Amino acid sequence: MIKVHTIPGGIHPETHKSMSNGSAAERIPTPDRLWIPVSAGLKYESEPIVNVGDSVKRFTQLTQPKHAFAVASHSPISGTVAAIEMRSVVAMPERQVLMIAIDNDGNNESERRAPMALDELSGAQILDRISRSGIQGQGGAGFSTQIKIAASKQVTHLIVNGVECEPYITADDRLMRDYSDDIMLGIQCIAKAMQLTQITLGTEDNKPQAFEAMQNAAAAANINMQWGVVPTKYPSGSEKQLIQLLTGQEVANGKLPADLGILMLNVGTLAAIGRAVVHDEPVTERLVTITGEACERPGNYWVPLGTPIDALQTFAKDGAKAQWIQGGPMMGVRVTDTTAPITQVTNCLLIQPAVKSTSEMPCIRCSACYEACPMQLLPQQLLWHAKSNNEQKLKAHNLFDCIECGACDYVCPSDIPLVQYYRAAKDELRAAESDRVRSEHARNRFEQRQARLERIEQEKIAKREARKKAAEAKKAAKQVDSDTTTSDKPKAGLLAAAMAKAETSKAPALSAEKLTKQVSNLEAQLIHQQQLLEEAGDDEKRAKIDARIKNTRIKIDQAKAKLASIDDQEQPNA
Amino acid sequence: MLSSPFIHTKRSTPWVMQQVALALMPAIVTSFYFYGWAVLSNIVLMIIACLAFEAFALTLRKRSLVSLGDWSAVVTALLLAMAIPPAANWWLIVVGAGLAMLLAKHLYGGLGLNPFNPAMVAYVVLLISYPVQMSQWIDPAQSALSLSTTLDIALFGSPIDQYTGATALDAVRHNAGLTISQLAEQNPATAWGAPHHFVSLSYLLGGLYLLARRIIFWQLPIALILGVLVAGVFVYDGSSESALSPAMQLAVGGTLMGAFFIITDPVSSPTTTNGRLIAGAFAGVLIVVIRHFGNYPDAVAFAVLLVNLCAPLIDYFTLPRTYGHSKAKRATDE
Amino acid sequence: MSDNVESFSTQSKTLAKEGLWVNNPAIVQLLGLCPLLAVSNSVVNALGLGIATLLVLVGSNVVVSLIRHQVSDAIRLPVFVMVIASFTTIAQLLMQAFTYELYQILGLFIPLIVTNCAILGRADAYASKQPVHLALIDGLMMGIGFLWVLVLLGGTRELIGAGTLFAGMDLLLGNIAANWQLNLSAAYTPALVAQLPPGAFIITGLLIALKNFIDKRLKPKPTETVEKGSKRVRVTGTIN
């Protein structure tokens, strides 16, 4: 058991966990039709590789990533592709995304898998299997696990996040109790592939059974782990906060946990990794806590990805009046369209009696929000400046460090929807920033155009000058009437030849080996930068990182081009 | 509810205000014991007047009268009623209520936007305007006032025939050549065990309740008390020029009321942890300084108003260090 | 010729409007606040100081305008101050001669008229650029504008702070005014704060608010404009 540090702020809402964690997970009957979003990560695109009418089996790959951050999807059932069309998802109510409909044929056929014991797999093979399996972070954020791992080259310390601090949710709790073997497999995979030296489990002190199960499983699997039990407090399970709790360190502003040598994975993600690597099974279902005050049979259920929320209506006590929330009550998203499907980020479906919003009262500056903020922000000042749209002050008060945990909102006696204000303010600042970037671009373009015009003008002048000189020289030559035969033209030809020679003689100086190394280094850099971009808070940083990424891309292209030219040169020799 | 979080504490602003009102009960009861109905007449009249002015201001500003129910006016009324002499004339109360609600609160935009504590603004303006009426404390050593006498005095302006001798602070200010211990023999108000000390003690009690409920934070009252004690040491030597002993400074006047109920008013005080420490200590020192060198009966109200004035500046210089940042920012830093 | 006369009359009308209301030195420009707040605790004090200021303002405006072509830019401020100081001295001597008691009450604030920025401001901003007759009218109007605010303030403060009105007017106007004093009922307890500097600030603030209120009432109502999209709040869902 390691010493646990403290974090500032935090709140103690009623956990309501005993409602749903009483019994082991059950499986819901597979619905007739599933809807699988083509781009599982939503932000980064994949494309469908099946067509309407194709028949698929369980685990058949449905989509192919088009972007490094995108993940593939696989069919959870056997059946036929019934449609590919735009539909709503919970996470982005403001727009629709492309989805693949699969009609269940009830045959329950699976594609052949190639299970392998962990001992027989090399590190590279492990990483390859992870990247093929379409795993996203199962804790709620849904970042591509493959990328997270790829960006963590320097990592020595794996923190297993089993905190699950949001009220009501017990999926991780149940997972640790009933599937600790899968989690241990996942841990072993990561430990082997990344040559980790330190593994720590972080969990809250309100899950003693889960903790015990994990300890037993670790002992059985012969894994040497450290154990950190943190006091029950929201939001201890947030990545930055858990790192602070377990190590006493803070992830510096603009940096990643990887910069501290830490990789944090959720227990659900690790279980998925375990299954993906050893059993060769991509993610096609997840454990969902279905609970709430208006829920009929609260508990944990294995739900195939793509199950429309409509198919779970039987869980609602009072169908029409209940309010559905995807995720926990603190950071979840209201379900506005019940045709939306379950995805990998759906750790919980909360069914609550619909309540009216309470009306907002004036802020009395009671500081309760400040006392609750785990990031040590001044929420009441942020509110003040957000209301007056004071961009500078918002930045000075570190608005972009707000993790939108909602702790301040929870404690506010005046019922001010603080987080809503912050989201709006962030949107606004981002919009303003991109406007600025755009106008910057426009200015740059203008300046470049100006410079180009000038250059052309200069060249014209230079040419004219040259022509004049040439004419004069000709005249002079004529006058002198010399008998030299060398004219200007051949001279220029010689010069060009000499220059070309110099160029080519430079290229081979870089050996092919060096270039290959350079390319791979640059590619690693690119991935790291891309993750930074993903996590970057404000747009200023984003723009900077964007620029860096572009640079890196250019460098990669150049290096590759050179490499290609060398290859071309060498081939004839070989 | 439209977006997360979907759960909230049961605490509401009216509840917080009610708790403050509740915490004032011990002081009200003790005062009632000593002054009788004179205290209750103050309180009842003041609450009626404050609510009336609040309603008036809200109507004038075309706001919903619903916010009458936020209890903030009641808390202000209670504090002001306890600060002015018992059995105050009705017009004094009406003027005070008007000043608190209109001048100090709604002119600045109402609840949450007033830079100064409304009760203290009203108290100070009353004190400056009506020095005589504001220093007529009935003698607590004699029997408490009956209901009929109280009404006579408060509503019809009959004179009071049992004024106290000088309060402890007055006695020290007008001290002619006595040492502090001689003074204590001559004027029991400056000796331990005076009735006022029990009132002070009951403010402490109420304050501890608020602390326990985490409605106020410890930094402000503790820093204020320490400020008074430390500054008190410098002006105390027991001679005829000396101030009261530092411990006595706490027990007399409005020190403890100020420490737990006035300076802790969230709207007008700094909000950061360090800011609260600074503000509390500053107020404590100011109380002693103004008491010792100033001319008014008590200094708590002045000290609090001065600190209120500094609150934005204090907040500005005590911005906390955000997670992951290497050093604390100033609010103007980019 | 007729052109000239007409333009002169419109000009003076504008000047009157500016000085008395729109651009009132006391409650719009907030100039000369120091004497304004310090001695406006009774009508008689206010009137005394107001008249003295008015005299100085008119005199200095006229003289500054007269010499405006002779004074170079570089030394204009010292010259203006000297002109103003001369008139202040005249006013001071006159008051010493005729209203000695009042002079004693107003004390330092009479010589301090020199530093009243309303006067230097008018001299520099207006009189030094305009012909004499306009400068004279401007001085008069600004002076009266200052005067009426001062008297109103003085009256209010006297009423609230002392419960009287026009007390001691004989100091300024001689014996005819000896009985002018009005008293509020004996039951009224004067609120001392109105006599003290904080009261002056509070009441001045209220006067400014009153002026703005009247302006707002007088202004023709602009057609209703709906303020929309002032705040973009991202909500997950619809409001029902």
Ligand code: SF4
């Ligand atoms: S908790 Fe609410 S009322 Fe209190 S300071 Fe924060 S925003 Fe204001």
Ligand code: SF4
């Ligand atoms: S939502 Fe933001 S401001 Fe509020 S407590 Fe969480 S991190 Fe702090």
